[in-house]
Amino acid sequence: MFKITRSEDGRILLEGRLDASQVETAAQILDTVNTSAVVDFAHLDYISSAGLGILLKTQKRISAGGNSLKLINMNKMIRDVFRIARFDLVFTIE
Amino acid sequence: MEQQFPKELHALDAIFGFLDRFYSEHRIDRAPAYALSLAVEEFFTNIVKYGGSKKGEVTISAAYEPGRVTVLIVDPDGVRFDPTQAQVPQDDVPLDRRPVGGLGIHITRQMLDTVRYEYRDRKGTLTLVKNLEPQHVQNNTK
Numbered sequence: 437m438f439k440i441t442r443s444e445d446g447r448i449l450l451e452g453r454l455d456a457s458q459v460e461t462a463a464q465i466l467d468t469v470n471t472s473a474v475v476d477f478a479h480l481d482y483i484s485s486a487g488l489g490i491l492l493k494t495q496k497r498i499s500a501g502g503n504s505l506k507l508i509n510m511n512k513m514i515r516d517v518f519r520i521a522r523f524d525l526v527f528t529i530e
Numbered sequence: 531m532e533q534q535f536p537k538e539l540h541a542l543d544a545i546f547g548f549l550d551r552f553y554s555e556h557r558i559d560r561a562p563a564y565a566l567s568l569a570v571e572e573f574f575t576n577i578v579k580y581g582g583s584k585k586g587e588v589t590i591s592a593a594y595e596p597g598r599v600t601v602l603i604v605d606p607d608g609v610r611f612d613p614t615q616a617q618v619p620q621d622d623v624p625l626d627r628r629p630v631g632g633l634g635i636h637i638t639r640q641m642l643d644t645v646r647y648e649y650r651d652r653k654g655t656l657t658l659v660k661n662l663e664p665q666h667v668q669n670n671t672k
Contacts, residue, residue: 456539482567513564516641
């Protein structure tokens with residue numbers, strides 16, 4: 437299962453497994469992001485290239501206005517996926 | 531273990547369920563399990579999106595032996611697709627021109643120990659091998 441929500445303080449919270457079949461669900465929230473935002477990975481167990489793709493698409497779109505996504509609380513395995521994909525050079529990861 | 535899956539993205543839930551049962555049965559740790567699940571998703575998704583045929587079902591089998599897991603993904607009817615030819619992402623490509631296509635295959639090749647592809651008479655077979663360190667298996671006596 438995958439879940440995406442927006443907290444009262446504006447953070448985007450990811451939960452579960454973000455795979456190719458869940459990209460449209462993720463897009464329902466990510467497509468509404470127009471300014472810099474924090475994406476919290478604390479409860480995300482898994483992401484594939486499809487998930488990386490929707491994050492990159494969002495980053496590309498908002499960077500035109502000088503905004504960016506900050507990704508926080510990744511587990512080690514997801515961090516490894518970002519590193520291998522070289523996405524650690526694209527996003528601010530804390 | 532072996533199971534057939536329709537060539538639809540919604541089959542991913544069932545595929546992950548199948549793999550999770552396999553990991554649980556053989557007490558395989560989260561890190562190699564992640565690498566294998568990622569590889570299966572990336573290759574299965576490629577079959578669904580670019581395989582060129584909805585005929586037949588994809589067979590996924592997983593086998594454990596001490597020190598390694600081998601997963602086979604068999605598409606009985608599709609076009610040739612050689613994942614060993616995926617391109618490496620280039621750091622010097624600007625953000626707005628950075629492609630996502632091929633990325634998943636690149637990641638899985640980095641995370642697995644063997645990715646082998648065979649194609650004959652429209653049947654494609656992918657062999658994925660992940661070697662296991664002793665800490666990747668918890669007291670496995672099977």
